[in-house]
Amino acid sequence: MQTNLCDDETLAKAAALMAQGDAGATEAIDALVVKFPNDPRLTFLQASMLVAVGRLVAAHDAFARTLALAPDFALARYQYGFFLLTSGEVARALEVWGPLDRLPDGDYLRSVLDGMRCLVRDDFAGVRSHFQTAISRNMDNEPLNNDLRLLLQRLDQAIEPNNQFGNDQAEQPGDERESLQPAAEPEALSEASLLLQRFGTKLH
Numbered sequence: 001m002q003t004n005l006c007d008d009e010t011l012a013k014a015a016a017l018m019a020q021g022d023a024g025a026t027e028a029i030d031a032l033v034v035k036f037p038n039d040p041r042l043t044f045l046q047a048s049m050l051v052a053v054g055r056l057v058a059a060h061d062a063f064a065r066t067l068a069l070a071p072d073f074a075l076a077r078y079q080y081g082f083f084l085l086t087s088g089e090v091a092r093a094l095e096v097w098g099p100l101d102r103l104p105d106g107d108y109l110r111s112v113l114d115g116m117r118c119l120v121r122d123d124f125a126g127v128r129s130h131f132q133t134a135i136s137r138n139m140d141n142e143p144l145n146n147d148l149r150l151l152l153q154r155l156d157q158a159i160e161p162n163n164q165f166g167n168d169q170a171e172q173p174g175d176e177r178e179s180l181q182p183a184a185e186p187e188a189l190s191e192a193s194l195l196l197q198r199f200g201t202k203l204h
Contacts, residue, residue: 006036014042018049025049040070044079051083059083067096074100075141078109082116090120108138112148124155 006014014032017025026049033042047062063080066073077100084093094117103110111134118126131148138145 004036005039006032006042011039011041011045014045018045018052026053038069040066040073040076043069044073044076047076047083048079056087071099074103074107074109078112081113085116085120094120106137108134108141111137112144115148124159127155128152 010032014025014029017028022028029042029046029049033039033046036042043062043066047059047066050056050059050062060083063076063083066076067080070076077096081093081097081100084090084096097113097116100109100113111130115127115130115134118124118130131152135145135148
């Protein structure tokens, strides 16, 4: 089995192509994964890119491959769980996130995870508290902080009495919400399902 990893400079160039939305980023990352199939950083980049271009089944496989290679890759585990959550796979998302509970109490991902669990329960006050704590602790991943701020912004919109989300629900009682929830867990996301679907599957 190949054990060598991609050098940091090449990895950084691939990540930069992805961040810039370069048309050749997908092919470049795919080629690196072929060359370094056991580098979980590359399969994580590949998974994120696949989400961005809408190849969700392939993204699922790339995330699973990443965690098979590096079960303790905390950011990849969080993002895979978020991907599952926004896809309506609530129970699976919570299962994937489980090992993150072993992170230190002060780790920003613990706070993000606690906020996501509150979101599943429609505990919006808890979401805000945990996300704000995560943002204050996270000094390494500003794109994730931006995602959390966007979620908080949309949360504020979602709970306003006369907001766009609320009007959508009033005009289409039950239809959209039911389509966003897995059949086996019809109440698992409730109000959070609409918020997450509107947010989409951005991954950083």
